[in-house]
Amino acid sequence: MSINWLRFVSPSLKKPPLFHLCHLPPPPSSSSAVIVAMSYDKELAAAKKAASLAARLCQKVQKALLQSDVQSKNDKSPVTVADYGSQALVSFVLQQEFPDNFSLVAEEDSKDLRKDGGQEIVERITKLVNDSLTIDGSYNVTLSTEDVLKAIDNGRSEGGSQGRHWVLDPIDGTKGFLRGDQYAIALALLDGGKVVLGVLACPNLPLTSLSDAGQHSPNNKVGCLFFAVVGGGTYMQPLDGSSAVKVQVSAVENPEEASFFESYEAAHSMHDLSSLIAQKLGVKAPPVRIDSQAKYGALSRGDGAIYLRLPHKGYREKIWDHAAGCIVVSEAGGVVTDAAGQPLDFSKGKCLDLDTGIIVTNQKLMPLLFNAVRKSIQEKASSL
Numbered sequence: 001m002s003i004n005w006l007r008f009v010s011p012s013l014k015k016p017p018l019f020h021l022c023h024l025p026p027p028p029s030s031s032s033a034v035i036v037a038m039s040y041d042k043e044l045a046a047a048k049k050a051a052s053l054a055a056r057l058c059q060k061v062q063k064a065l066l067q068s069d070v071q072s073k074n075d076k077s078p079v080t081v082a083d084y085g086s087q088a089l090v091s092f093v094l095q096q097e098f099p100d101n102f103s104l105v106a107e108e109d110s111k112d113l114r115k116d117g118g119q120e121i122v123e124r125i126t127k128l129v130n131d132s133l134t135i136d137g138s139y140n141v142t143l144s145t146e147d148v149l150k151a152i153d154n155g156r157s158e159g160g161s162q163g164r165h166w167v168l169d170p171i172d173g174t175k176g177f178l179r180g181d182q183y184a185i186a187l188a189l190l191d192g193g194k195v196v197l198g199v200l201a202c203p204n205l206p207l208t209s210l211s212d213a214g215q216h217s218p219n220n221k222v223g224c225l226f227f228a229v230v231g232g233g234t235y236m237q238p239l240d241g242s243s244a245v246k247v248q249v250s251a252v253e254n255p256e257e258a259s260f261f262e263s264y265e266a267a268h269s270m271h272d273l274s275s276l277i278a279q280k281l282g283v284k285a286p287p288v289r290i291d292s293q294a295k296y297g298a299l300s301r302g303d304g305a306i307y308l309r310l311p312h313k314g315y316r317e318k319i320w321d322h323a324a325g326c327i328v329v330s331e332a333g334g335v336v337t338d339a340a341g342q343p344l345d346f347s348k349g350k351c352l353d354l355d356t357g358i359i360v361t362n363q364k365l366m367p368l369l370f371n372a373v374r375k376s377i378q379e380k381a382s383s384l
């Protein structure tokens, strides 16, 4: 392997970039990998169930949002209802399944809901949660408004490197949700600071590739559930529950043939920097801009080959925005690092400590991408 990349590594970089590891022999296969994957079976089943129920709740709210005037009046409360409802639902389901030592790091809390005037919205959330819990007969319960507020606040854990912690983004891509575009319910499990399981429910993501010409046809079904357990690969199934297929990242080696994903929102990622990187790589296709961790899901099944997320200076990434996506892509054969080539460290609490941003691609393209990223960052800095 060429070691040209060393010229572009920042002086502070002490460890070699992660993609170096790609050239180590593969880990001992099948039998030990299966044992690792098997030990999270109960957790996986519960996570899939919780995320699917939450997806149904969100779909219901998004449908009402799109069919009413609310959106044009710019009233964001239905989104708040869906965010809180999804969090309460997932929190409740996981706590039922794992009553001992339950720890959840989640995006929302009930502070605003407990303020004066919050009662009506809490009642709406409670109705949504109760309707969703009883929808397929698996939970015969009726939660009170206080139960729902408590379930939301059970997501107040700080995470860390010890023990097990669930990590939840009840709606990732709130802006996409409001527009009627992509969003995801993202749930992961940390064990000893490492992501060992991830589930991504993407209610608006087409079941066929985003690069297919027919993806906007009315016959094209939407609603994907991606899931991965460490050592066990990544699978995708329709959210309606039919059977799962194993997925793999794109095998593209020539960057000219690669297409790349980035945030729809320019405020979330520097589009000028990603176009410089794409230019250096010789990428021909225009960027595919979509919201949320649906980008990780789409990448895991090879819809595109690269995801660039380069936030503006000062922004600190949260673990719930990447934990599920990261394992979904890496178990599908991809590599997720920061812009210095280091793996993402989910063991430090709610935030990730990153060099510049996050880059994702397959193992073959990573060295080229990494070079282009370092050169582009230096060029941008020297032009300021």
Ligand SMILES: Nc1ncnc2c1ncn2[C@@H]1O[C@H](COP(=O)(O)O)[C@@H](OP(=O)(O)O)[C@H]1O
Binding pocket: 107, 169, 171, 172, 173, 174, 175, 176, 263, 264, 265, 267, 268, 269, 290, 291, 292, 293, 311, 312, 315, 318, 321
């Ligand atoms: N200035 C910023 N830079 C980077 N990410 C940001 C940001 N402001 C918000 N975000 C995060 O970007 C997430 C959406 O990512 P994407 O751009 O890929 O759709 C948001 O998740 P939520 O929608 O859960 O709040 C939020 O956490």
Ligand SMILES: [Mg+2]
Binding pocket: 169, 171, 172, 173, 320, 321
């Ligand atoms: Mg998010």
Ligand SMILES: [Mg+2]
Binding pocket: 107, 169, 170, 171, 172, 173, 174
């Ligand atoms: Mg969110």
Ligand SMILES: [Mg+2]
Binding pocket: 107, 174
């Ligand atoms: Mg948010």
